[in-house]
Amino acid sequence: MSDMLTPVLTDNWGDERSWTIEAYEAQGGYRALSKALAMSQDDVIAAVKDSGLRGRGGAGFPTGMKWGFIPQDNPNPKYLVVNADESEPGTCKDIPLMMASPHTLIEGVIISAYAIRANHAFIYVRGEVLHVIRRLQHAVKEAYLAGHLGKNIHGSGHDLELVVHAGAGAYICGEETALLDSLEGRRGQPRLRPPFPAVAGLYASPTVINNVESIASVPSIIEHGPDWFSSMGTERSKGYGIFSLSGHVTNPGQFEAPLGITLRELIDLAGGMRNGHKLKFWTPGGSSTGILTDEHLDVPLDFEAVAEAGSMLGTRALQIFDETTCVVRATLRWTEFYKHESCGKCTPCREGTWWLVQSLAKLEKGEGTEADLDVVLDQCDNILGRSFCALADGAVGPITSSIQYFRDEYIAHLTHGGCPHDPAASTLFAPAGASA
Amino acid sequence: MNPTEPSEGRASDRGVQKHVLNRIDDKTVGELREIAARYPHKRSGLLPMLHLVQSAQGRITPEGIETCAEILELTSAEVSGVATFYTMYKRRPVGDFHVGVCVNTLCAVMGGDEIYDRLSEHLGCGNDETAERREGDTATVSLERIECNAACDYAPVAMVNWEFMDNQTPQSAKDLVDDLRAGKEVHSTRGPRLVTWREAERVIAGFNDDLANEGPSAGPASLVGRNIARERGWTAPGVPASNEQKGEGE
Numbered sequence: 001m002s003d004m005l006t007p008v009l010t011d012n013w014g015d016e017r018s019w020t021i022e023a024y025e026a027q028g029g030y031r032a033l034s035k036a037l038a039m040s041q042d043d044v045i046a047a048v049k050d051s052g053l054r055g056r057g058g059a060g061f062p063t064g065m066k067w068g069f070i071p072q073d074n075p076n077p078k079y080l081v082v083n084a085d086e087s088e089p090g091t092c093k094d095i096p097l098m099m100a101s102p103h104t105l106i107e108g109v110i111i112s113a114y115a116i117r118a119n120h121a122f123i124y125v126r127g128e129v130l131h132v133i134r135r136l137q138h139a140v141k142e143a144y145l146a147g148h149l150g151k152n153i154h155g156s157g158h159d160l161e162l163v164v165h166a167g168a169g170a171y172i173c174g175e176e177t178a179l180l181d182s183l184e185g186r187r188g189q190p191r192l193r194p195p196f197p198a199v200a201g202l203y204a205s206p207t208v209i210n211n212v213e214s215i216a217s218v219p220s221i222i223e224h225g226p227d228w229f230s231s232m233g234t235e236r237s238k239g240y241g242i243f244s245l246s247g248h249v250t251n252p253g254q255f256e257a258p259l260g261i262t263l264r265e266l267i268d269l270a271g272g273m274r275n276g277h278k279l280k281f282w283t284p285g286g287s288s289t290g291i292l293t294d295e296h297l298d299v300p301l302d303f304e305a306v307a308e309a310g311s312m313l314g315t316r317a318l319q320i321f322d323e324t325t326c327v328v329r330a331t332l333r334w335t336e337f338y339k340h341e342s343c344g345k346c347t348p349c350r351e352g353t354w355w356l357v358q359s360l361a362k363l364e365k366g367e368g369t370e371a372d373l374d375v376v377l378d379q380c381d382n383i384l385g386r387s388f389c390a391l392a393d394g395a396v397g398p399i400t401s402s403i404q405y406f407r408d409e410y411i412a413h414l415t416h417g418g419c420p421h422d423p424a425a426s427t428l429f430a431p432a433g434a435s436a
Numbered sequence: 437m438n439p440t441e442p443s444e445g446r447a448s449d450r451g452v453q454k455h456v457l458n459r460i461d462d463k464t465v466g467e468l469r470e471i472a473a474r475y476p477h478k479r480s481g482l483l484p485m486l487h488l489v490q491s492a493q494g495r496i497t498p499e500g501i502e503t504c505a506e507i508l509e510l511t512s513a514e515v516s517g518v519a520t521f522y523t524m525y526k527r528r529p530v531g532d533f534h535v536g537v538c539v540n541t542l543c544a545v546m547g548g549d550e551i552y553d554r555l556s557e558h559l560g561c562g563n564d565e566t567a568e569r570r571e572g573d574t575a576t577v578s579l580e581r582i583e584c585n586a587a588c589d590y591a592p593v594a595m596v597n598w599e600f601m602d603n604q605t606p607q608s609a610k611d612l613v614d615d616l617r618a619g620k621e622v623h624s625t626r627g628p629r630l631v632t633w634r635e636a637e638r639v640i641a642g643f644n645d646d647l648a649n650e651g652p653s654a655g656p657a658s659l660v661g662r663n664i665a666r667e668r669g670w671t672a673p674g675v676p677a678s679n680e681q682k683g684e685g686e
Contacts, residue, residue, distance in 0.1 A: 003670035138648035168522035185482030246588035253660025
């Protein structure tokens with residue numbers, strides 16, 4: 001049985017000058033790289049497969065299996081692309097990781113690129129995080145100077161060029177095929193699959209795209225072994241992950257724990273709900289994962305159990321809202337986000353998210369009738385699963401789940417002629433006496 | 437339009453394009469080519485190249501679009517199509533300090549809506565607008581409603597030139613913009629002294645400014661779980677508990 005928290009990736013975050021190569025190597029950094037370069041490439045892939053690591057960017061696809069899909073007989077160059085476009089509302093783990101310890105990611109990139117025989121790798125980082133971009137650029141330069149990047153890395157015969165590439169503000173570029181289009185210098189719009197990126201990705205060549213946390217987990221798997229990694233977590237959701245608690249808890253923050261920890265345990269670690277308040281609803285993994293309620297405090301936070309509860313583990317972005325928060329307001333705001341970020345390629349998403357905003361805005365103002373709720377659900381039904389990518393599916397998640405759990409609150413807006421909540425009460429600087 | 441201003445677009449005329457190219461200096465053109473050369477296929481350089489155009493010219497200009505198109509052997513329409521897709525590219529100038537207030541759900545609920553409203557009132561400008569420069573101001577400030585910037589454990593969050601300004605209140609945000617307009621030195625809560633928007637765009641384009649070593653490793657919220665684990669001696673299996681000297685500081 002593991003300890004409740006298991007800092008691996010977050011362990012060095014508070015260390016003196018943790019972002020520098022000196023600090024990283026002083027605590028054992030780049031040892032895994034030496035070990036990996038002494039292994040065969042297939043053995044590195046096998047280790048990651050055996051560890052049970054599943055993608056940490058939301059979808060949970062087994063990382064080693066993804067690497068195994070790269071056709072090594074394809075004559076084109078192979079590419080590794082790190083998805084560092086962290087933008088899913090509530091998700092805030094990759095950004096502090098790259099700020100505090102960019103070398104953890106870079107070491108993972110070098111090992112992963114070696115395994116899939118890629119001589120070119122890219123870190124696609126969102127553009128709106130200036131200091132993170134600085135630290136990445138600086139760390140890549142340090143890694144070149146140390147001989148960890150470039151030609152014939154430490155005599156292994158393996159070459160790797162690594163480019164830090166900043167995006168320009170588009171949530172959709174977190175979707176892997178839109179990211180590839182963006183990295184090719186185009187509008188970030190998703191591609192139809194198949195072909196999958198493993199076969200025809202960047203420049204129509206075999207490409208692995210992995211989330212920051214997935215790649216950053218690789219050095220620890222190589223260093224301590226796949227059995228060590230899989231000794232943590234649950235039966236089909238192995239290892240540790242960073243859980244990000246935000247919102248109405250006393251001490252929001254990052255908590256690295258084996259998959260399967262519960263929200264009850266995490267809220268307790270975060271010092272409980274803010275003074276005198278109680279949990280109303282929460283997202284398990286960002287706004288694209290349907291909301292859950294206080295009935296779900298003991299659901300193990302792993303891929304299977306959260307799916308069984310009707311939502312998705314996603315990025316473990318736990319946004320916590322207490323009883324002062326209006327669920328209709330929250331849902332409308334998320335819907336406005338999806339409308340704003342829809343890339344416009346697929347009609348059900350482009351038009352559908354626009355109509356959803358109109359319908360929900362009316363409901364929030366207390367206009368319309370209960371039958372309008374069914375219209376909204378019908379709109380959702382006409383959007384879900386009808387577009388190239390998952391953005392539109394994510395957009396309907398908060399709506400259908402909030403109507404499922406809080407239908408009465410929607411109706412209260414109609415009977416009350418508007419929102420029955422005082423928005424001031426849910427702020428952190430709520431005036432004394434403000435209440436829901 | 438002011439008749440002394442060069443006309444926007446219509447660059448198919450070679451004479452116009454030549455005039456236009458003269459406005460982006462040779463150093464910048466060289467750097468744009470340098471960006472394109474970082475990639476196996478040069479078109480991949482377009483996003484950072486457009487960031488560099490903003491750094492050099494203060495916004496995405498028709499001249500900048502033409503120059504990128506020429507370097508990448510694309511049409512200006514193809515480059516425009518990309519430039520208009522991404523929200524960080526501005527077709528109108530922003531302030532020296534571009535202030536974003538997160539109004540996505542979590543930050544909005546925690547106070548972002550109120551912060552945005554108070555700030556908009558205080559500056560007398562709305563979304564994607566620049567506040568009027570007052571007498572005595574040494575810098576200008578613009579305002580934007582932004583989406584989630586991946587700092588939810590520091591809500592409500594504001595950004596200045598894409599640096600984190602964590603844990604804001606309506607008052608702290610007002611003080612922030614007042615200090616910026618007055619030319620006072622302002623630091624990011626998790627980064628260095630704030631640079632101007634054009635200087636920031638240069639870093640985003642890939643030209644580092646040697647400020648990576650400024651600021652802490654992490655803010656306090658990022659360390660909450662790590663510090664609890666240290667206090668309670670919790671570790672990953674087989675990993676010795678960190679000793680005290682390893683430090684709780686930043």
